[in-house]
Amino acid sequence: MSERNETRGRRRFLGLAGIAAAGFAVPHLASAQARLEESDAQAQPLGYRHDTTKVDKAKFPKHSAEQNCANCQLFQAKAGDAWGGCPIFGAKQVNAKGWCSAWVKKA
Ligand code: SF4
Numbered sequence: 001m002s003e004r005n006e007t008r009g010r011r012r013f014l015g016l017a018g019i020a021a022a023g024f025a026v027p028h029l030a031s032a033q034a035r036l037e038e039s040d041a042q043a044q045p046l047g048y049r050h051d052t053t054k055v056d057k058a059k060f061p062k063h064s065a066e067q068n069c070a071n072c073q074l075f076q077a078k079a080g081d082a083w084g085g086c087p088i089f090g091a092k093q094v095n096a097k098g099w100c101s102a103w104v105k106k107a
Contacts, residue, residue, distance in 0.1 A: 035083060036092040043100070046088070052099035060101055070096040073104040 036043055038050060049055050052068040069075045069086065075096070077084025083093040088102050 033085070034092050036086075036089050036094050040089075040092070042089055046100040046102055048089075048094070048098060048100040050095040050098045052097060055099050063099065063101075063103075067099055067103045067105075068096065069094050069098045069100075069103075071106050072099075073106045074102065075106070 036048065038044075038048060040048075047056060047060050047063075052063075053065050055063045057063065069084065070077075072086075074086050074088060075084050075094070076086065077096065082096050084096060086092075086094045086100075088100065094100075
């Protein structure tokens with residue numbers, strides 16, 4: 001093998017190693033994302049609960065138990081994921097079974 005071919009081979013290997021490393025890094029970062037706490041200063045005004053059945057009915061009379069993050073337009077996760085992103089709460093994840101008063105029916 002010529003020196004030129006060896007260099008090409010080394011570059012190709014490093015490129016593939018970089019792609020593989022990126023593929024492993026992304027799920028790791030996603031799973032490390034912080035989860036929203038019900039006690040969080042942002043969560044309380046919107047009545048966020050990890051469990052939609054625990055929502056305060058007196059404070060949120062329009063809420064129904066069929067409404068949850070998994071069927072909210074704003075929920076960002078794959079089908080079946082237990083936790084996912086929500087633009088209302090920035091970088092923190094919300095529970096798929098949760099709810100807040102910004103709930104919007106998924107189209
Ligand atoms: Fe859940 Fe939707 Fe409220 Fe976000 S806006 S916390 S996805 S109900």
